[in-house]
Amino acid sequence: MSEGAEAGRRAWLLKALADAPPEVQRRVWKELSPGDHRAFAYAWELLGEQGQQEPAGDWAVWLMMAGRGFGKTRTGAEWVLSLIHIRCRRRSATMDRICCQTIPSP
Secondary structure, three states, rough: OHHHHHHHHHHHHHHHHOOOOHHHHHHHHHHHOOHHHHHHHHHHHHHHHHHHHOOOOOOOOOOOOOOOOOOOOHHHHHHHHHEEEEEHHHEEEEOHHHHHOOOOOO
């Protein structure tokens, strides 16, 4: 399955789980693979609120005016992390290769 199709499947599943009763959520969560667990834990594009997502279009300034507890810091951190992931995917074919290129081994 392609990376885009996998992300679409996870997005659909997360939205479906959000509307499901708690007992269904627990049962489905137990049946997910460890890879799905990790993907959901880091899927800010699925977990963040609409106002916490990067705006569409060609923009030079992104103003987020919000009160305490909205998640401005997390949103900024997740946005920078997404830029890093995009850059790494363009240069490296596998996660092992990314680690070799970015994390020096002892």
